Amino acid sequence: SQQGEEDPQALSIQEGENATMNCSYKTSINNLQWYRQNSGRGLVHLILIRSNEREKHSGRLRVTLDTSKKSSSLLITASRAADTASYFCATDVGSTLGRLYFGRGTQLTVWP
Amino acid sequence: SQTIHQWPATLVQPVGSPLSLECTVEGTSNPNLYWYRQAAGRGLQLLFYSVGIGQISSEVPQNLSASRPQDRQFILSSKKLLLSDSGFYLCAWTGIDEAFFGQGTRLTVV
Numbered sequence: 001s002q003q004g005e006e007d008p009q010a011l012s013i014q015e016g017e018n019a020t021m022n023c024s025y026k027t028s029i030n031n032l033q034w035y036r037q038n039s040g041r042g043l044v045h046l047i048l049i050r051s052n053e054r055e056k057h058s059g060r061l062r063v064t065l066d067t068s069k070k071s072s073s074l075l076i077t078a079s080r081a082a083d084t085a086s087y088f089c090a091t092d093v094g095s096t097l098g099r100l101y102f103g104r105g106t107q108l109t110v111w112p
Numbered sequence: 113s114q115t116i117h118q119w120p121a122t123l124v125q126p127v128g129s130p131l132s133l134e135c136t137v138e139g140t141s142n143p144n145l146y147w148y149r150q151a152a153g154r155g156l157q158l159l160f161y162s163v164g165i166g167q168i169s170s171e172v173p174q175n176l177s178a179s180r181p182q183d184r185q186f187i188l189s190s191k192k193l194l195l196s197d198s199g200f201y202l203c204a205w206t207g208i209d210e211a212f213f214g215q216g217t218r219l220t221v222v
Contacts, residue, residue: 004155031209033209033210033211035211040200040216040218041215041216042118042202042204042213042214042215042216043156043202043204043211043213044213045210045211045212048209048210088155088156090211098144098206098211099144099146099158099161099206100206100211101158102148102155102156103155104153104154104155105154105155107153
């Protein structure tokens with residue numbers, strides 16, 4: 001069964017605004033990752049946050065992790081039209097197989 | 113650098129026809145390999161994973177099979193496609209702290 005669930009399913013904002021997407025998961029994790037998918041393409045890794053970290057930054061991305069609530073958020077600041085894509089969270093539960101559990105994704109649309 | 117190739121990009125096949133999708137990885141050895149399916153507007157469903165040549169594990173029962181004839185080659189197959197096999201198929205391998213995905217194959221079964 002899928003581990004992560006993103007919220008909202010769809011988000012529509014204007015350029016320059018911030019976009020916040022949330023992810024909830026069910027079991028203990030080793031780390032949580034966020035991926036981006038442009039329409040009809042493969043997924044691209046954005047950022048990873050480990051279970052012992054609470055916040056991480058990468059450029060315009062800010063990720064938080066609350067292991068007590070089993071939730072994470074991805075914030076994209078000063079959004080651009082090029083940020084339009086689907087965003088997925090994926091949890092690594094620490095299995096030796098290295099498999100990830102993906103949520104259903106948030107479709108972000110940024111209007112110019 | 114590591115790259116992952118997946119082909120074809122799009123495929124339209126009639127019901128009952130066979131399927132073969134191929135994925136190859138470059139720049140790494142003995143990778144863990146995965147086949148995912150993504151239905152329209154949905155998340156990724158793990159179909160198969162492989163930790164080595166000839167080692168295949170299936171996550172869900174289905175009309176598909178997978179094989180790994182070489183260390184960096186992963187093949188998704190079907191003997192007879194069903195309409196429900198339509199979807200976007202993604203091959204991936206996991207490095208340290210991230211997964212690398214191919215560009216996907218859009219399969220439409222008609």
